[in-house]
Amino acid sequence: xxxxxxxxxxxxxxxxxxxxxKLAQELGVEYTIAELLVQRGxxxxxxxxxxxxxxxxxxxxxxxxxxxxxxxxxxxxAISNGENILVYGDYDVDGTTSVSLMSSYLKTIHPNIATxxxxxxxEGYGISYKxxxxxxxxxxxxxxxxxxxxxxxxxxxxxKKKGIDFIICDHHRPGSEIPEATAVLDPxxxxxxxxxxxxxxxGVGFKLIQALAGKRGQTVEDLxxxxxxxxxxxxADIVPITGENRVLAYYGLxxxxxxxxxxxxxxxxxxxxxxxxxxxxxxxxxxxxxxAGRIKHGNYAVELLTEIDFETAVNFAAEIEQNNSDRKExxxxxxxxxxxxxxxNNEQDNFSxxxxxxxxxxxxxxxxxxxxxxxxxxxxxVFTKSGDKLAAxxxxxxxxxxxxxxxxxxxxxxxxxxxxxAAGLTIKAENYQSFKLKFEEVVKNTLPEELRTPEILIxxxxxxxxxxxxxxxxxxxxxxxxxxxxxxxxxxxxxxDNGYGKKIGADETHLKLNIFEGSNQKTYNAVGxxxxxxxxVAQNGxxxxxxxxIDENHWNGYTTLQLMLKDIKEE
Numbered sequence: 001x002x003x004x005x006x007x008x009x010x011x012x013x014x015x016x017x018x019x020x021x022k023l024a025q026e027l028g029v030e031y032t033i034a035e036l037l038v039q040r041g042x043x044x045x046x047x048x049x050x051x052x053x054x055x056x057x058x059x060x061x062x063x064x065x066x067x068x069x070x071x072x073x074x075x076x077x078a079i080s081n082g083e084n085i086l087v088y089g090d091y092d093v094d095g096t097t098s099v100s101l102m103s104s105y106l107k108t109i110h111p112n113i114a115t116x117x118x119x120x121x122x123e124g125y126g127i128s129y130k131x132x133x134x135x136x137x138x139x140x141x142x143x144x145x146x147x148x149x150x151x152x153x154x155x156x157x158x159x160k161k162k163g164i165d166f167i168i169c170d171h172h173r174p175g176s177e178i179p180e181a182t183a184v185l186d187p188x189x190x191x192x193x194x195x196x197x198x199x200x201x202x203g204v205g206f207k208l209i210q211a212l213a214g215k216r217g218q219t220v221e222d223l224x225x226x227x228x229x230x231x232x233x234x235x236a237d238i239v240p241i242t243g244e245n246r247v248l249a250y251y252g253l254x255x256x257x258x259x260x261x262x263x264x265x266x267x268x269x270x271x272x273x274x275x276x277x278x279x280x281x282x283x284x285x286x287x288x289x290x291x292a293g294r295i296k297h298g299n300y301a302v303e304l305l306t307e308i309d310f311e312t313a314v315n316f317a318a319e320i321e322q323n324n325s326d327r328k329e330x331x332x333x334x335x336x337x338x339x340x341x342x343x344x345n346n347e348q349d350n351f352s353x354x355x356x357x358x359x360x361x362x363x364x365x366x367x368x369x370x371x372x373x374x375x376x377x378x379x380x381x382v383f384t385k386s387g388d389k390l391a392a393x394x395x396x397x398x399x400x401x402x403x404x405x406x407x408x409x410x411x412x413x414x415x416x417x418x419x420x421x422a423a424g425l426t427i428k429a430e431n432y433q434s435f436k437l438k439f440e441e442v443v444k445n446t447l448p449e450e451l452r453t454p455e456i457l458i459x460x461x462x463x464x465x466x467x468x469x470x471x472x473x474x475x476x477x478x479x480x481x482x483x484x485x486x487x488x489x490x491x492x493x494x495x496x497d498n499g500y501g502k503k504i505g506a507d508e509t510h511l512k513l514n515i516f517e518g519s520n521q522k523t524y525n526a527v528g529x530x531x532x533x534x535x536x537v538a539q540n541g542x543x544x545x546x547x548x549x550i551d552e553n554h555w556n557g558y559t560t561l562q563l564m565l566k567d568i569k570e571e
Contacts, residue, residue, distance in 0.1 A: 007567045008450070009547060011458045011491065012039060019043050032460050033474050036488050039459060040242075040478075052477050054250040056220045062211035065204075066192040071167045071183035072211050075106075078142045084112045086135050088127065089146040089201070091120050091298030093236035093289045097229040098146035098169070098202040100305035105209040105226065109216070114138065117298030121362065121386075125417065125424070127152040132159045141165065142182075144208075147201025149181070150174045156181050169204040171239075173419075196244040202233030203248060227252035228260050229305065234482070235278045236286035241482035249278060249480045256281065263304040266317035278480040279487075288317075291324035331364040335371040338382065342372075351452075352378050352443040354436045356392075358385035366393035366422065373397060377454050379405065379443050381425075383432065389414060390432055394423040399451045400443075409438045456547050456566050459488045464495070464517040464524060472550055472561055493545035493571060497538040498523055505532075511565065513538050515546070525553065528565030543571045 014020070015038050024034035026045045037043075042051050050058055062068050078085055087103040089095035099115050106113045116135075118128045126148040132155060135143055142165050149156070149168035156166050156179040166181035173188050185204050187194040199207070206226065213223055231252020234245050241249050256264060257275050267288050273280060292301040304320065307313040338355045342348060353376050360368070365382040372380045373395055379402050383392040396402035401420045406413065412435035416425035427435050481487040494517055501513040504527075511528040515538075526548065528534070537544050548563040 006453050007547075008453050008455045009458060009491065009567070009569075010455055011461060015039060016043070023048065029474055030466070030471065032462055032466065033471070035460055036475070036478065040485055051246075054247040056224075056247065056251065058247055059210070059220055059244060060195050062207040062214070065185055065187060065194040065207060066189055067183035067185055068208070068211050071169075071185060071208055072215060074142065074165060074167060074182045075144075075212060076215070079110045082112065083142055084114065084138065084140040085110065086114050086116055086131075086138075086140045086143045087146070088116045088118075088131055088143050088148075089298075090125060090148050091117050091301075092147075093286045093301075094201040094233045095147040096289055096292075096298050096301040097233040097236075097305065098205040099302050101202055101226050101229045102144060102146060102169075102205050102209065103302070104306050105212070105223075109212070114140065115299070115302055117302060119297065127155045129155065129158060132162065132164065135159070135164050136162045142167070145169065146205045147171070149179065150184070150186050151179075153177055153179050155179075167208075169201065169208055171199050171201050171204055198240045198242065198245055200230075200233045200237040200239045200245075202230050202237075203239075203245065206230050206248065224251055225255060225259070225261070228255040228264055231256060231278075231480075232264070232281055232285050232289070235281040236289070238483055240484035241278065241480055242484045246480070246485065249482070253278065253281070253480055256285075261305065262310050262313045263307050263316070266304070266307075266310065266313035267320070269314060270317050270321050278482050287327075288320050288324050291327045292320050327364055327367075330361050331367045331371065334360050334364060334368045334382075338368060338372055339375060342376065348376065350378070350440055351447060352440050353380040354383070354439060355381075356383035356390065356432060360384040362386055362391060365391075366395065366424075369393050369395040377452065379439075379447070381439065383427075385429075386426065388429075389426045390429050391426045392424065394418065394425065396421045397447075397451060398455060400447055405439065405442045405446065408442045409435055412438060457486075457489060458491045458547055461491050461493075464492050464515070465520060465522070467524065467550055467561060467563070469561065472552070475550065487549050489547060489549055489566065491545060491547045492517065493543075494518055495544055495546055496541060499541075501535060501538050503532040503535060508532055511535055513565070515563065524563055525560065526563035526565050528568070531565060531568070534568055537568045537570050544568050545571055 020034045020038045024031045027048055037048055042048050087099050089099035103113050103115045116131050118131055123130050127145055144167045146169045148170060150170040150172050159166055168181050168184045170186045174186060178184050187197045187199055210220060210223060227248060231249045234249045239245055267285055271284055289301045304316045341355045353372050362384055365384055369380045369382045377397055379396050379400055381392045381394045383390045394402045403418055403420055403423050406416050406423055406425060412427055412431040414426045416423055418424055475488060495515050498514045498516060504510045504512045509530050509532050511531040513526040514523045515526050516523045546568045547566045551562055551564050553560050553562040
């Protein structure tokens with residue numbers, strides 16, 4: 001199945017050579033390392049120092065966030081009056097980690113804390129009337145909503161009528177109106193002066209517990225044990241790993257690797273990995289937390305993340321492991337069905353991909369949409385039946401605003417929400433064909449030619465001889481990698497394979513090369529996942545160029561550097 005997608009290589013222009021040279025000199029590092037820093041907006045010795053040595057001292061004062069004083073005051077009143085507090089959050093990773101963070105901190109200072117995660121199928125995304133009714137039935141007078149609520153105008157009013165106050169901690173972009181809650185914490189509010197705008201939902205939750213803790217004479221160091229949750233949310237929500245997020249992710253990773261909470265420890269225990277990076281958190285921890293919410297219920301994820309007994313957590317984690325492998329099987333089989341549907345309908349050359357089957361599991365259609373983009377690189381929607389309507393997950397390609405494209409099809413849509421690269425929507429079954437035609441037309445007219453092939457952004461061109469253990473050690477200090485601080489990508493040319501290059505993997509889909517450069521006979525191991533069909537480029541002593549990341553390979557007690565190939569081309 002599938003086809004080879006051609007890649008566009010874009011070498012980042014060199015920004016400020018004078019500044020780069022000066023920085024390299026001051027730091028005593030190679031020019032390429034200084035270039036990587038300047039690309040990331042780090043131009044002085046001081047900036048480099050705080051980048052390489054993230055410090056908790058660099059976290060902002062939480063009271064700089066609009067309404068923080070009101071939020072703290074209302075929680076303090078609730079505690080002194082013995083009120084029941086409900087911690088409410090969405091069923092995805094950011095939501096469930098936020099609820100786990102807030103509820104486990106509040107329980108250290110107040111006994112009457114309940115949690116609530118809406119049901120994905122029954123209530124859908126965000127604050128629900130059902131959740132507010134639940135609060136009323138259980139004499140709850142304060143709801144703290146995390147990772148949602150910024151657009152819940154009607155819901156907050158509904159709660160108000162029932163004598164229930166709301167504190168909203170959100171990081172999504174507000175609409176034209178702000179809900180009438182007791183406090184609305186959202187750094188993306190236009191009237192919020194908070195210096196860092198890119199926090200995730202769990203990050204905003206952490207700022208609230210930092211403010212509450214400060215009132216109790218606790219320091220930020222006392223809150224470090226909670227940062228494993230924050231780092232997981234930062235990784236899963238794909239927010240920029242810059243500024244405050246970098247500090248939180250850096251210390252959070254340390255907690256994950258040295259002293260994680262019982263639930264995370266139990267998940268790591270399942271996969272037998274020694275040291276986790278942000279990428280591991282994205283691909284190991286986040287999907288398992290999500291699987292709990294997708295296949296069972298979000299409550300299940302919160303229970304695991306707040307569980308104290310290791311044995312219980314291990315049993316939980318084993319069940320989630322099962323959920324996760326069921327989810328993998330599901331998304332695999334649905335992806336195959338979707339690819340077949342594209343071929344049967346002869347839609348391989350369309351500008352967009354829109355597929356539908358009524359029995360596809362709603363919890364995995366977003367993952368399937370991302371999988372389809374790996375084969376057909378274009379804006380993609382996967383529909384399934386949901387009640388009497390059709391629901392879809394939309395995913396986009398780099399540079400294309402799928403939310404905007406959906407807005408242009410709104411005549412056929414019942415409701416939709418999301419952002420530039422991912423959205424969800426529901427339509428009436430009878431409108432499916434009309435919607436599909438309209439969406440194809442919109443994409444055809446608005447997707448520029450250059451965005452139809454995936455782009456590889458290259459940080460710098462280097463000789464292979466520059467790839468040394470020392471170079472790698474310094475580069476590792478740029479971690480944790482993530483959006484706006486991606487793992488450096490390099491290009492080298494004049495390369496050859498020593499003749500032992502081969503296809504590897506159970507189904508021979510991957511590529512393994514032993515590369516050398518010019519007359520230098522030192523060979524470098526290189527691996528390219530799903531690149532076996534490019535082996536001809538490196539055969540018969542052909543000269544080629546390669547784009548790659550540098551990584552370590554641990555095998556039999558030995559550690560060697562290896563090149564992780566992204567693409568190769570003939571010279």
